[in-house]
Amino acid sequence: MSATPLLELRGIDKSFGPVQVLRDVAFAAYPGEVTALVGDNGAGKSTLVKCISGIYPTDAGQFVFDGRPVNIHSPRDAAALGIEVVYQDLALCDNLDIVQNMFLGREKRSGIVLDEPTMEQMAAETLAGLSVRTVKSLRQHVSSLSGGQRQTVAIAKAVLWNSRLVILDEPTAALGVAQTAQVLELVRRLADNGLAVVLISHNMNDVFAVSDRIAALYLGQMVAQVKTTDITHAQVVELITAGRSGGLGLTGESATNGNGAAPADSTTGGVS
Amino acid sequence: MRVGPSQDEIRRQNLGALLRFVHVHGATTRAELTTALGLNRSTIGALTADLAAAGLVTEGAPRETGRAGRPSLVVRPESDRVFAYAYSIEVDRLRAARVGLGGAVLDRRELDRPRGLTAAEAAPLLAGAVKEMRQALPEDAVCVGAGVAVCGMVRRDDGLVRLGPTTGWVDEPIGAALGTELGVDVPVTVGNVADVAVFAEHARGAAAGCDNVIYLYGDVGVGAGIIAGGRRLTGHGGYSGEVGHMVVARDGARCECGNRGCWETEIGEHGLLRAAGRSDARGREAMLAVFDAADRGDAQAQIAVRQAGDWLGFGVANLVNIFNPEMVIFGGTMRDLYLAAAAQVRSRLNSNGLPACLEHVRLRTPKLGADAPLVGAAELAFDRLLADPLDVS
Ligand SMILES: Nc1ncnc2c1ncn2[C@@H]1O[C@H](COP(=O)(O)OP(=O)(O)OP(=O)(O)O)[C@@H](O)[C@H]1O
Numbered sequence: 001m002s003a004t005p006l007l008e009l010r011g012i013d014k015s016f017g018p019v020q021v022l023r024d025v026a027f028a029a030y031p032g033e034v035t036a037l038v039g040d041n042g043a044g045k046s047t048l049v050k051c052i053s054g055i056y057p058t059d060a061g062q063f064v065f066d067g068r069p070v071n072i073h074s075p076r077d078a079a080a081l082g083i084e085v086v087y088q089d090l091a092l093c094d095n096l097d098i099v100q101n102m103f104l105g106r107e108k109r110s111g112i113v114l115d116e117p118t119m120e121q122m123a124a125e126t127l128a129g130l131s132v133r134t135v136k137s138l139r140q141h142v143s144s145l146s147g148g149q150r151q152t153v154a155i156a157k158a159v160l161w162n163s164r165l166v167i168l169d170e171p172t173a174a175l176g177v178a179q180t181a182q183v184l185e186l187v188r189r190l191a192d193n194g195l196a197v198v199l200i201s202h203n204m205n206d207v208f209a210v211s212d213r214i215a216a217l218y219l220g221q222m223v224a225q226v227k228t229t230d231i232t233h234a235q236v237v238e239l240i241t242a243g244r245s246g247g248l249g250l251t252g253e254s255a256t257n258g259n260g261a262a263p264a265d266s267t268t269g270g271v272s
Numbered sequence: 273m274r275v276g277p278s279q280d281e282i283r284r285q286n287l288g289a290l291l292r293f294v295h296v297h298g299a300t301t302r303a304e305l306t307t308a309l310g311l312n313r314s315t316i317g318a319l320t321a322d323l324a325a326a327g328l329v330t331e332g333a334p335r336e337t338g339r340a341g342r343p344s345l346v347v348r349p350e351s352d353r354v355f356a357y358a359y360s361i362e363v364d365r366l367r368a369a370r371v372g373l374g375g376a377v378l379d380r381r382e383l384d385r386p387r388g389l390t391a392a393e394a395a396p397l398l399a400g401a402v403k404e405m406r407q408a409l410p411e412d413a414v415c416v417g418a419g420v421a422v423c424g425m426v427r428r429d430d431g432l433v434r435l436g437p438t439t440g441w442v443d444e445p446i447g448a449a450l451g452t453e454l455g456v457d458v459p460v461t462v463g464n465v466a467d468v469a470v471f472a473e474h475a476r477g478a479a480a481g482c483d484n485v486i487y488l489y490g491d492v493g494v495g496a497g498i499i500a501g502g503r504r505l506t507g508h509g510g511y512s513g514e515v516g517h518m519v520v521a522r523d524g525a526r527c528e529c530g531n532r533g534c535w536e537t538e539i540g541e542h543g544l545l546r547a548a549g550r551s552d553a554r555g556r557e558a559m560l561a562v563f564d565a566a567d568r569g570d571a572q573a574q575i576a577v578r579q580a581g582d583w584l585g586f587g588v589a590n591l592v593n594i595f596n597p598e599m600v601i602f603g604g605t606m607r608d609l610y611l612a613a614a615a616q617v618r619s620r621l622n623s624n625g626l627p628a629c630l631e632h633v634r635l636r637t638p639k640l641g642a643d644a645p646l647v648g649a650a651e652l653a654f655d656r657l658l659a660d661p662l663d664v665s
């Protein structure tokens with residue numbers, strides 16, 4: 001556990017045309033910790049992640065990475081900082097094997113051409129470092145893998161290049177119980193290996209099973225970011241559905257965010 | 273008057289420390305060993321030479337690192353040659369393995385165990401598995417001992433299994449039975465499954481570097497392996513950690529131990545299956561089927577899982593308040609219950625745990641997975657080697 005965030009966002013605004021989707025959002029991710037990002041459908045979770053990964057430009061706000069102010073204008077900028085996102089569609093190629101998939105599209109970033117034995121060894125070491133035992137052969141086609149194994153390969157791909165922040169958008173959404181368990185253990189291991197991990201999930205078991213902190217978005221506002229030891233299931237559900245729970249979250253007509261940043265304008269509705 | 277340790281004792285201790293380091297951490301350069309053990313280069317060189325002569329480690333060039341400079345020699349444990357036999361006697365299965373120095377499982381066999389099988393009946397089955405493994409043994413392989421993980425209470429002095437409510441054993445000499453049956457001239461050390469599992473996770477798993485750890489192991493019953501202040505908590509006779517029998521409900525369900533309302537009657541196999549309306553079902557697969565049904569929306573299964581999760585949280589809160597651990601590990605069926613009901617477990621723990629005790633507690637599942645009992649059983653055997661490497665080898 002660490003007191004200094006690896007990534008800190010302040011005052012992030014983002015609109016699509018007339019629709020403001022993120023409003024004065026503050027957010028922090030810490031090395032060695034899993035931060036769960038929760039919120040109802042349409043709360044703005046994926047949009048926030050796309051701002052972090054340089055896919056969407058922000059309208060306002062600051063990014064601080066490793067204590068330094070940074071600009072992220074493109075996925076390339078994010079990758080250069082060591083920020084990796086595993087999207088739900090995974091973007092794996094069915095007709096390629098595990099090693100080929102893990103190195104797919106990465107040749108440019110490394111700047112050197114790697115030979116097959118080296119790639120295979122790096123892939124094997126990455127999987128071993130994550131204590132992955134379920135994959136039998138690195139040379140099997142991705143099409144032959146289970147959903148959980150595919151998710152594992154996508155995650156391993158994200159950590160292959162000394163990443164520092166890994167963001168997972170609903171990694172267990174399509175999985176059964178046994179595979180969800182394996183992916184959750186993998187998510188936890190990433191953080192235990194020292195990475196900052198952000199986990200987006202609608203499943204409260206997933207959130208409570210592996211997270212150290214919970215950040216709750218409600219209609220585009222960050223209504224709380226709290227330690228997982230300081231909150232209950234019922235309170236998180238209230239934050240997600242009502243934007244407040246007891247002393248946490250939105251207060252009265254004014255909205256504050258959990259990190260004590262400046263209060264934002266009150267809203268109920270208007271953002272959808 | 274007590275005089276200081278002799279040269280010989282110091283050397284033995286240093287040999288043990290070096291061997292333990294490479295046993296736990298794997299290949300290590302001499303330079304790293306010098307720093308880690310706080311000994312000078314020539315001492316490390318001499319110790320390594322002694323251990324190499326005894327066939328316990330090898331020295332060689334490191335793998336290509338790509339870094340410039342003259343590489344320091346790497347010391348590796350003789351993992352393929354030096355090994356221990358490990359057995360795990362569980363409610364529904366028997367496992368035997370050959371575990372190399374360094375902790376890798378080299379070979380393994382697994383057998384179903386009909387519930388109610390006695391130690392005398394289990395021993396020949398395990399011996400049969402060992403006989404098979406022996407046929408594939410490298411010529412120069414050396415067995416340094418055998419360890420047994422058993423779901424039952426184990427007397428520290430002689431490995432007698434006193435009461436295994438779930439195995440149905442009362443005063444069964446499994447260690448002696450296995451020793452006779454195996455006919456190997458090595459000592460057999462017996463330990464409770466949760467005790468050896470926490471030993472393994474502490475040595476080389478999720479709890480490496482943690483000094484205060486609780487490992488909750490579930491099958492039909494639930495037990496805990498506890499590390500307090502860096503040491504394994506055994507109790508006077510070796511029986512500590514029977515947390516499954518802490519009474520949580522005055523008029524609760526009848527437990528296999530004869531009491532009512534034991535914690536394991538709520539979180540163990542019987543409790544979960546009862547609450548799910550599946551009292552006739554048995555075994556881990558049946559429990560997993562309940563988690564699966566809950567995930568698919570079966571209302572009664574969901575209630576059962578949530579209730580069990582809530583009860584798990586109650587008991588963990590008690591343990592956290594009493595022991596102030598930095599890590600709680602959920603193993604066996606407790607892993608599955610924890611992952612399936614973490615929202616309930618955490619919420620209850622957060623409400624009932626004392627804030628100061630909750631501050632630094634991490635909840636984890638085993639890094640060694642289902643291998644922890646085997647790896648831990650082997651650690652029992654390696655422990656003797658590491659205490660006095662040149663004597664045992
Ligand atoms: N490219 C876009 N153009 C216009 N509106 C968008 C765009 N992307 C997202 N939105 C809107 O922004 C809001 C937030 O969407 P976002 O996908 O970030 O939500 P989410 O929290 O990820 O939800 P879910 O849990 O359903 O994935 C929604 O109202 C959505 O319709």
Ligand SMILES: [Mg+2]
Pocket residue numbers: 045046047
């Ligand atoms: Mg989304």
Ligand SMILES: [Zn+2]
Pocket residue numbers: 516517527528529530531534
């Ligand atoms: Zn009992």
